Amino acid sequence: MTELTTVEQILERKSHPVTRDASVAPTDDMHERLLELEAKGEIVLQRMKGDYVEFPTKYGRMKKIPIEHTWHHKSCGHCGHIPGYASSILWLHRQFNLDYHDPTDQTSCTGWNYYASGASNAVGQAAVMSRNFAAAYETGYFPMIHCGTSFGHYKEIREQLVHHKDLRDEVRRILDKMGKPLVIPEEIVHYSEWVYAMRDRFKERQLVDMSAITATVHPACHYYKIVAEDAIYDPEIYGGQRTAVVTALLEKLGVNVADYSTWFDCCGFGFRHVLVQRDFTRSYAVLRKIETMINEANPDLTVTHDTGCVTTLDKSQFAAKAHDRKVGVPVLSDAQVAALAMGAHPFRVVQFHWHSTDWRPFLEKLNIPWQKYWDEFQGDLDQIRAGTKSGITWQDADTPIKLQSI
Amino acid sequence: MPTTIENWNPGKAVDRHPEATYEEKERLFLEVKNDTRYEDFLYGCYECGICVSACPSARFYDFSPRVIAQAMAREDVERIYDIITEDIWNCAQCFSCVRCPRQNNPGGLVTILREVSLKNGLQESKDALQGYSRVIYKVMLKGNQVSPDMLQPDFFPDWGPWVQNFTQNMHVWRKAIPMDSIRGLTDVAWRTDRKTLLELYTIWFESGNMDIIKELDESLYDLLTDVMNEELEEG
Numbered sequence: 349m350t351e352l353t354t355v356e357q358i359l360e361r362k363s364h365p366v367t368r369d370a371s372v373a374p375t376d377d378m379h380e381r382l383l384e385l386e387a388k389g390e391i392v393l394q395r396m397k398g399d400y401v402e403f404p405t406k407y408g409r410m411k412k413i414p415i416e417h418t419w420h421h422k423s424c425g426h427c428g429h430i431p432g433y434a435s436s437i438l439w440l441h442r443q444f445n446l447d448y449h450d451p452t453d454q455t456s457c458t459g460w461n462y463y464a465s466g467a468s469n470a471v472g473q474a475a476v477m478s479r480n481f482a483a484a485y486e487t488g489y490f491p492m493i494h495c496g497t498s499f500g501h502y503k504e505i506r507e508q509l510v511h512h513k514d515l516r517d518e519v520r521r522i523l524d525k526m527g528k529p530l531v532i533p534e535e536i537v538h539y540s541e542w543v544y545a546m547r548d549r550f551k552e553r554q555l556v557d558m559s560a561i562t563a564t565v566h567p568a569c570h571y572y573k574i575v576a577e578d579a580i581y582d583p584e585i586y587g588g589q590r591t592a593v594v595t596a597l598l599e600k601l602g603v604n605v606a607d608y609s610t611w612f613d614c615c616g617f618g619f620r621h622v623l624v625q626r627d628f629t630r631s632y633a634v635l636r637k638i639e640t641m642i643n644e645a646n647p648d649l650t651v652t653h654d655t656g657c658v659t660t661l662d663k664s665q666f667a668a669k670a671h672d673r674k675v676g677v678p679v680l681s682d683a684q685v686a687a688l689a690m691g692a693h694p695f696r697v698v699q700f701h702w703h704s705t706d707w708r709p710f711l712e713k714l715n716i717p718w719q720k721y722w723d724e725f726q727g728d729l730d731q732i733r734a735g736t737k738s739g740i741t742w743q744d745a746d747t748p749i750k751l752q753s754i
Numbered sequence: 755m756p757t758t759i760e761n762w763n764p765g766k767a768v769d770r771h772p773e774a775t776y777e778e779k780e781r782l783f784l785e786v787k788n789d790t791r792y793e794d795f796l797y798g799c800y801e802c803g804i805c806v807s808a809c810p811s812a813r814f815y816d817f818s819p820r821v822i823a824q825a826m827a828r829e830d831v832e833r834i835y836d837i838i839t840e841d842i843w844n845c846a847q848c849f850s851c852v853r854c855p856r857q858n859n860p861g862g863l864v865t866i867l868r869e870v871s872l873k874n875g876l877q878e879s880k881d882a883l884q885g886y887s888r889v890i891y892k893v894m895l896k897g898n899q900v901s902p903d904m905l906q907p908d909f910f911p912d913w914g915p916w917v918q919n920f921t922q923n924m925h926v927w928r929k930a931i932p933m934d935s936i937r938g939l940t941d942v943a944w945r946t947d948r949k950t951l952l953e954l955y956t957i958w959f960e961s962g963n964m965d966i967i968k969e970l971d972e973s974l975y976d977l978l979t980d981v982m983n984e985e986l987e988e989g
Contacts, residue, residue: 375857422935424899427943431931438933450935452945455897455954463847465883466868467890467970470790472961479953500849504862512790522960526953569848576852614810614848621846624885626912628846632810666914696932704916725930732929739929739937 362589368581373407375577378510382532390516391509394485394533401545406572406581406591412535413545414492416446419484420539423495424456425655432699433658434494435745436687437539439697442746443690444549449489454480459501460656464619474505474515475522482528492537496654499538500574506532507575538571540593540653541580543682547600555691555751559602560713563685564647564677565594566637566661568654569614594653594682601689606645610636616664617656626664633664634673642674648710653682665705678707691748694718695725696740721749771835779835785870786826786834786863795862799823805851805860815844819851819860826863834867842867843882875969887974890967894978897954898943902928952989955982 352360370377386393398417402410418441426434441448458476462468484491493499509516509532520530543550572579572591582592585599590611598605616632618625638661641647652658658679665675680688684698694700694716700707711718728744731737771779786792805819806812812819822841825833845864852859871879893899902924910917920927924940931937935944958964959982968975 422944424893424943427933427936428898428900428902429905431928431933431936434936435931435933450933452935452947453950454944455946455950456893456899456943458893458899460899461889461893463865465886465890465970466865466872466879467883467966468963469869469961469966472957472963475957475961476954479957483950508791508794511794515790518961522957525956525960569850573849573852612808612850614846614850616810616846617848618810618846620843620882620886623889624883628811628814630912631814632846636810636813663910663913663916666916667912696930699931701927702920704914728930729923729926732926740932741937742932745932 362587364587367583368404368406368408368588370405370408373409373577375407376507377409377577378507379409379534381510382534385510385516390530392485392529392531394481394490394531396490396534397488403541403545403580404582406577406579409577411541411578411580413537413541414490415542415545416441416448417489418446418492418542419449419451419487419489421454421457421480421484421491421493421495421498422450423498423655424460425659426494430655430658430681430699430702432684432697432702433655433681435697435699436681436683436692437494439687439692439745440543440546440550440683440690442742443553443748444546449487451483451487453483453486457495457498457501459495459497460619462501463497464623470505470508470515471518471522473501474509474519477502477505478509478519478523478530478532479526479528481531481533482523482526484533485529485531490537491533492539492542494539494655496538496568496570497656499536500570502536503575503578506536536578538593538653540571540682543653543686544580544593544596547597547686550597550686550690551600554601554689555748556689556714556716557602558685558689558714559604561648561710562604562606562645563598563649563651564606564608564641564645565598565611566615566650566652566657567591567594567611568652568657571654594651597682597686598651601685603685606647608641608644610640613637615652615657615660617660619656622656622660629660630664630667633660634668634675637661638665638668638677639674641677647677648713649685650677650679651682651685652679662703662705676706678703678705678710688714688716691751693725693745693749694721696728696745701725716751769832771832771839774835776831779831782838782870782874783829783831783834785874786866787829789866789869791862791866795859795866796823796826797856797858799827799858800856802855805854805858808850808853810846810848810850811844817841817844819845822860822863823854823858838867838871839876839878842871843879869966872966872970880970883970887971890971891974891978894954894958894963894967895951895981896942897946897951901942902940948985952986955986958982
């Protein structure tokens with residue numbers, strides 16, 4: 349047998365699934381301490397009602413993911429600038445008649461501002477999270493977090509609350525003024541984990557053949573780098589060496605997932621940078637991500653699972669054309685891809701018109717006649733402009749478009 | 755002064771900021787060190803550089819999460835002052851650096867440094883946040899970080915003609931979204947109950963958040979407190 353080089357040895361080792369043991373994980377799991385705090389009456393630990401499924405996290409702990417009765421903690425960036433992201437998540441729930449709540453008693457986690465400006469503090473951030481969780485608890489629905497930053501930020505705050513009594517006391521003092529208890533859910537759940545859990549059911553209802561598509565995946569930093577032990581890893585996906593969400597969905601839907609060397613790099617969002625210092629954001633997004641993807645994988649699409657990543661990777665491509673950089677890869681979230689595969693209307697639900705990198709070649713490769721659906725959508729807009737229609741409702745959007753079932 | 759074993763201090767920074775006294779620099783460092791989270795974020799440093807290799811800002815700026823962890827671990831007051839005045843706003847807050855084999859969190863240390871910088875009104879931080887006040891106004895008052903009406907061609911020329919197209923169609927596009935909580939709204943990302951916003955204002959006042967805003971931008975502070983107090987009084 350030929351002797352392997354060091355690099356080949358590493359690749360060989362990484363090509364096999366790893367067995368992980370939660371009991372010897374190098375990081376701390378605070379779930380038992382949550383139970384202790386609940387027993388002492390310090391916190392209310394919200395539990396899931398109804399069906400849930402369990403998946404392994406990075407070091408082997410099994411994480412519960414609720415299937416329905418979920419309280420949708422919306423994302424500022426989704427709802428403000430990429431509304432098709434949020435509407436695709438809810439459209440998927442509606443396709444399976446899964447019970448959910450879209451609250452108006454919810455604020456931003458304010459984490460984007462905190463990571464951008466530092467203009468807050470640990471108490472303020474923990475109180476904002478706890479107020480939102482208390483609001484969810486009051487409805488009986490279990491929080492499902494749409495934003496990757498909210499998800500990571502809340503996991504970090506949960507650790508801080510568990511470890512620091514003075515922080516708990518101060519947050520409880522503030523919550524008392526609102527008549528709210530200090531609530532922590534038994535799991536902090538990101539929507540992409542629900543998408544991962546539902547992927548087989550999506551496959552059963554898939555209408556669009558995606559086998560012609562090559563896609564790259566950008567795993568979102570705040571999903572799997574902050575409190576790393578609480579992200580889903582699957583031995584079948586990348587041998588358990590990277591988070592499985594997004595990639596597992598794409599593979600299930602028949603997309604050819606192509607690898608690239610800078611998968612670990614962030615998108616360049618930078619929180620402050622994307623708003624007031626975008627030279628960094630643009631350069632990083634194009635040079636380290638998009639251009640590398642094109643050079644190494646030439647994808648039709650790149651897919652991610654967080655607000656800032658979709659915005660940064662999509663919007664940064666225009667200016668790079670002036671420098672003759674290789675750009676032109678449309679960017680979608682996993683939820684939008686799943687919805688599209690199940691026949692969601694490209695504009696009423698997926699809202700492609702909010703994305704700026706040209707998505708038309710991608711839809712054409714899927715044999716989706718986008719012009720027909722764009723004309724239909726323009727008809728909606730004409731009615732809205734004329735005042736004969738107040739807006740698009742779920743009644744307009746729920747039914748999948750007429751495509752030949754595959 | 756001749757170097758002796760008593761005063762030999764290898765690796766320590768020279769005084770690059772004589773405009774601030776050592777006592778003032780030390781006071782800022784102690785404020786960072788006394789933060790509840792400090793001990794969770796710093797365990798020492800191998801100097802392995804794994805954090806630097808993963809750091810996006812290290813590729814584009816003279817910025818190093820390793821130097822931050824090192825300076826903190828050595829309690830190098832001069833170097834920490836350099837960092838707080840020159841480096842912290844380059845961090846992208848992606849937390850790629852937390853792959854540290856010693857479980858350090860340089861990004862978290864930057865967060866504390868930023869807070870301390872703002873609380874103490876450092877001019878460098880005010881400069882770094884120029885143009886950002888409208889975002890703070892939005893998130894603290896409306897409970898959303900961004901809204902559709904913030905996407906204006908003057909602010910986002912590098913996003914291309916899409917922004918112009920969006921601006922012209924914003925009102926009708928916003929009505930063409932099936933979610934009840936979003937449909938038709940342009941000044942906020944989603945509809946938020948008034949009671950929810952009053953609770954948010956209570957958090958800002960009770961947590962000491964408003965004191966930070968006062969140091970950062972007094973006119974923004976006046977604007978926010980006027981509106982919030984009026985709303986809270988109405989109940």
